[in-house]
Amino acid sequence: MDKNGRIGGKLSIIDLGVIILIIAAIAGLCVRFMSGTTTAVTSDARFRYVVKINSVREYTVEALKKGGITTDKKSEIELGEITDVTVGDAKMQSTTADGKIEWSNLPDRYTCNVTIEADGRESEDGYILDDTTELSVGRTVDIVTKYVKTTGEIISVEVIE
Numbered sequence: 001m002d003k004n005g006r007i008g009g010k011l012s013i014i015d016l017g018v019i020i021l022i023i024a025a026i027a028g029l030c031v032r033f034m035s036g037t038t039t040a041v042t043s044d045a046r047f048r049y050v051v052k053i054n055s056v057r058e059y060t061v062e063a064l065k066k067g068g069i070t071t072d073k074k075s076e077i078e079l080g081e082i083t084d085v086t087v088g089d090a091k092m093q094s095t096t097a098d099g100k101i102e103w104s105n106l107p108d109r110y111t112c113n114v115t116i117e118a119d120g121r122e123s124e125d126g127y128i129l130d131d132t133t134e135l136s137v138g139r140t141v142d143i144v145t146k147y148v149k150t151t152g153e154i155i156s157v158e159v160i161e
Contacts, residue, residue, distance in 0.1 A: 045122045048083075048160045049135050051143060053112045053152035055090045061110050063148035070116055071144050072131045079129050080118025082145065087112050114143060114152065117160065127157055 053060075067082040090109035095101055120129040127135040135157045143150050 043122050044119065045127070045159050046117065046119055047080075047127055047129075047135060047157060048115060048117050049157040050155050051114045051116065051141060051152035052155045053114060053143070053150055055106060055109045056112060056150065057108065058110065060148055060150055061085075061087055061112060063145070064112055064114055064143075064150075066145075066147050068145045068147065070118075073142060073144055077131045079131060079133070080116040082114055083117050084115035085112055112152075113155070116143075122159065127159075 053064075064082065064085045065087075067085075069081055070079045071077060072079060088111045090106040090111045091103045092106050093101060093103055118129055120127055120135070122128075129135065133141060135154060137154055137157060139154050140151060141154060143152060
């Protein structure tokens with residue numbers, strides 16, 4: 001190291017630190033974006049999953065009842081087919097004046113349980129649709145059909161074949 005802080009007269013300690021930082025950033029990006037979505041896929045499978053959609057209008061209920069094919073957001077990949085829709089009143093939690101919690105119906109709002117059958121892959125970590133959407137209870141998913149676009153929470157998943 002010379003009197004200007006350069007190693008061998010050409011490379012300073014700061015330059016060396018910047019180079020190491022750039023190499024670490026590139027390695028991190030490679031690990032993040034080059035790794036697969038899950039571990040090894042064990043088999044192709046057919047799934048039935050139920051999505052609960054809260055507080056929707058009657059228009060959305062009728063559009064879901066028409067059924068049809070669900071797709072990804074860009075309508076390029078078919079993700080499954082709606083096979084059943086059950087409808088109930090939408091509920092809202094409220095607190096009374098004396099501190100009790102009560103559930104009341106929301107006017108003109110409904111809760112739908114939409115059953116979808118789809119092809120995908122089963123892996124050691126779980127179930128995956130063709131667009132890499134992971135199927136797991138509690139996960140929020142988009143439902144896009146010819147008639148409606150909405151979002152709900154997966155409440156059950158099962159392999160049917």
